[in-house]
Amino acid sequence: MNSEFDDFLQDQLKDSEFRKEYEAVQPKRAIIQAIIDARHQSGLTQKELSEKTGITQGDISKLEKGNANPSIKTLQRLAAGMGMTLHIEFQPIGIIDKKTANE
Incomplete structure (x- = not known):
């Protein structure tokens, strides 16, 4: 993240209502970021991960964009x-x- 965004986020987090909403979506953001980071660390494309897991590339894309909620089984x-x-x-x-606060 860049410094300008970090500064903006820290300023916004001073607002209790914003902080409440930000914290409410934090678990979902953490899961999304963990999936993306792990895939990159593994050196896999979405297509390659799809081939290894049987999960469609489209579904992996949806997970990484936050447009789907993975089950524990899917995460495993x-x-x-x-x-x-x-x-x-x-x-x-x-x-x-x-780390999460600076995302």
Whole structure:
């Protein structure tokens, strides 16, 4: 992310209503980013990941654009196709790690 956007986001997060909405969509954004990052780390295109998982390239694209909600089973298939395991965790309310806050 660029500095201008980071500054803009930090300013917007001062508004409690904006912060509430931003935090509400954070889990979905984190999943999307995790899928994209893992695929890139694996060096796979969407098409190659599709071939490894049996999930259509179109569905992978929808997931990465945030236009679909993956099931745990789908996330496990994606992870396996990338030679990875799926890890899900719960965190106390109000904790936003620095990486997520800067996205």
